[in-house]
Amino acid sequence: MLRELHEVVAELQDSVAPMAAAAAAGLRLAAVELDLPLDVTLRLRAGGCVLLADVARNHADAQWQLAPSRLHLTLAATPLQDEA
Amino acid sequence: MTTQSTAQALPPLLQNSGVPFDLLIQALTEQLDKAQASMALKARVGKLPMTFAVKEVSLDLRAFVQMVNDDVYVRPAGPGDAGASSIKLALTTITRPMIEENAMDFQAEDPKFSLREALGDRISEEDQRSLERIGVRSVRQLNELRQAAGADVVARLARMPVNRLQQAMMAAAAPRITRVERDGAPAASTPPGTRTPPATTTPPFTQPFPKSGGMVPTRSLPIVPPKPAVAATPQPVVAPALPQPARLHVEAPLLRAGHLPLIRAGGVPVPVIQAVDQTLVLQPLAHQLGTLAEIDFGDGQVATMRLDDGSIGQWQEAGE
Numbered sequence: 001m002l003r004e005l006h007e008v009v010a011e012l013q014d015s016v017a018p019m020a021a022a023a024a025a026g027l028r029l030a031a032v033e034l035d036l037p038l039d040v041t042l043r044l045r046a047g048g049c050v051l052l053a054d055v056a057r058n059h060a061d062a063q064w065q066l067a068p069s070r071l072h073l074t075l076a077a078t079p080l081q082d083e084a
Numbered sequence: 085m086t087t088q089s090t091a092q093a094l095p096p097l098l099q100n101s102g103v104p105f106d107l108l109i110q111a112l113t114e115q116l117d118k119a120q121a122s123m124a125l126k127a128r129v130g131k132l133p134m135t136f137a138v139k140e141v142s143l144d145l146r147a148f149v150q151m152v153n154d155d156v157y158v159r160p161a162g163p164g165d166a167g168a169s170s171i172k173l174a175l176t177t178i179t180r181p182m183i184e185e186n187a188m189d190f191q192a193e194d195p196k197f198s199l200r201e202a203l204g205d206r207i208s209e210e211d212q213r214s215l216e217r218i219g220v221r222s223v224r225q226l227n228e229l230r231q232a233a234g235a236d237v238v239a240r241l242a243r244m245p246v247n248r249l250q251q252a253m254m255a256a257a258a259p260r261i262t263r264v265e266r267d268g269a270p271a272a273s274t275p276p277g278t279r280t281p282p283a284t285t286t287p288p289f290t291q292p293f294p295k296s297g298g299m300v301p302t303r304s305l306p307i308v309p310p311k312p313a314v315a316a317t318p319q320p321v322v323a324p325a326l327p328q329p330a331r332l333h334v335e336a337p338l339l340r341a342g343h344l345p346l347i348r349a350g351g352v353p354v355p356v357i358q359a360v361d362q363t364l365v366l367q368p369l370a371h372q373l374g375t376l377a378e379i380d381f382g383d384g385q386v387a388t389m390r391l392d393d394g395s396i397g398q399w400q401e402a403g404e
Contacts, residue, residue, distance in 0.1 A: 006118035013123055013136055020134045032136065040145060040160045042103055042111065049103050051111040067168065069145045069160065076139035080127055 002041055002052035009073065012036075016075055032075045037068040101150045102159025109173070116141060116175060142174040154217065198222055199256075206255045214242040215252075223256040227337040227362075230257070256337070258387055258397040259364075259379055263333040330373060331357065332391060334364040338381045349377035349391060366391070 012034060019029045040053045056068060102108075120138060127135040146161040146168040161168035199212050199221060207215075218241050220226050229238050230253045238253075239246040339345065339362050347354040347364075349372040358365035368377075368391050379397065380386045389397035 004118070005112070005115035006122065009116070009119040009138065009141075010122050013119075013138070016136050017126075017130075017132075020132050020136060024133075029136075031139065038143070040143075041162070042108065042160060048114075049107045049111045051108070051115050067146050067161070067170075069143065069147075072140070072142040072144070073138065074140040075136040077134055078137040079134045080132060 002039060002054045005051045005053045008038075008054055008071075012073060013075060020077065028077065030077055034071070034073040034075070036071050036073075038071040040069045100159070101152050101157040102148065103157060105156040105158050108158050112143065112173065113175065138177075140174065140176050142172060145171040145173060147171055154213065199226065199252075203252060203255050207252050208248075211244055211248055211252060214244045218242050223260075224335075226253060226256040230337075254399060258399055259334050259336040259338075259389055260396045261332050261389070261391070261393055262335050262363075264393040265331040265333065267329060329367055329370075332366040332368065334366060334389075335362060336364050336379070336381070337362050338385060339364065340381075343382060345382070346380040347377055349375050354391070 016029070016032050019027075019032075022029065037056045038053050039056055040051065043050050043052055053069075053071070055071070103111075116138070123135070123137065145158075146165075147170075148159045148161065148165070149169050149171070150157045150159070158171065199207060199215060203223070215221075215226065218238075220229060220242075233241075235246055235250050235253055238244075239249040242249065336345070339359065344356060344359055345364075347356065347366065349368060352369065352372065354366050354368045354372055354377055356364055357367045372391055374390065374392050376388050377391050378386060378388050378400075386400045387397035388400060389395050
């Protein structure tokens with residue numbers, strides 16, 4: 001089942017977010033680069049065009065793409081400023 | 085499953101050809117904006133010292149590309165589709181000044197001077213699309229292009245026949261009134277319809293009849309109107325509101341430096357109070373407002389134009 005792309009990106013970011021806490025233990029990850037196969041489709045919804053996508057997890061839901069699209073995502077460690 | 089769900093969601097044209105390319109880009113950027121927003125929210129709530137932000141995103145999209153009515157349509161490859169093209173889309177974060185530098189000028193154009201509105205039937209939809217494809221959306225842009233490049237070059241770029249483009253350019257170069265400026269009304273006069281009639285203190289003049297009810301003599305002393313019971317206070321004389329002088333700003337692309345066009349309306353010259361670049365400021369007489377004026381730019385280029393807001397001139401045929 002394909003989801004909106006932002007949900008996929010947010011989930012990927014969630015998966016590396018705990019590494020930010022590891023910085024306190026002396027290990028600092030500067031950036032993460034992901035290169036993943038992606039099933040993509042477009043759907044008209046609510047008067048607009050929505051990009052649905054998801055990573056291919058296994059052969060069962062890989063849609064049998066002969067050459068799937070690929071998503072390259074670079075997540076960089078960014079210090080958060082204390083707003084207080 | 086993708087094919088089936090797509091087939092349910094997309095009309096036949098989009099099933100076969102996909103969606104316009106700009107719609108795809110819009111859908112993609114919308115998704116990334118949503119992702120950024122949710123990540124920012126999580127970082128704020130989590131109160132972490134650092135987070136992982138999306139620095140770069142690129143999508144290597146396997147898709148079929150097709151041209152429909154001169155627009156690029158893209159359909160992502162589905163299961164079993166072979167021979168799809170590969171479109172590499174790389175997106176990165178840019179700042180507001182970068183957006184403003186690279187975006188087209190969205191300066192508010194008066195919609196009544198859009199190509200369609202200003203040229204009306206003198207330009208076909210196909211020609212309008214041809215011009216829009218090279219970035220010309222208003223008569224002002226068309227006039228600028230005419231001066232900068234000339235009809236031949238523009239015709240080649242827009243892939244339009246030169247004669248049709250020249251006709252469109254001539255129509256676009258017609259003078260047009262962009263603004264009517266009026267001075268504020270004087271204090272003595274008020275807008276029509278809101279003016280209240282002055283209070284009448286003098287009773288209507290009546291012939292005094294004798295209370296006895298006898299005949300009124302046909303010859304009598306001169307009739308003197310009775311004095312009012314209450315002394316009338318002097319009322320200010322309210323003069324009828326005179327038409328205020330109006331200044332008409334006329335965009336005249338054919339205006340040449342050092343050559344003022346001859347403008348006449350109702351057989352009388354229309355005063356020109358300013359001529360800067362391609363704009364004339366006229367101050368017509370009261371009786372000339374709303375009438376047809378004739379503007380002679382010289383070289384046989386004569387246009388008629390109603391002296392009214394938003395009016396667009398019409399070129400006179402040679403020999404008229």
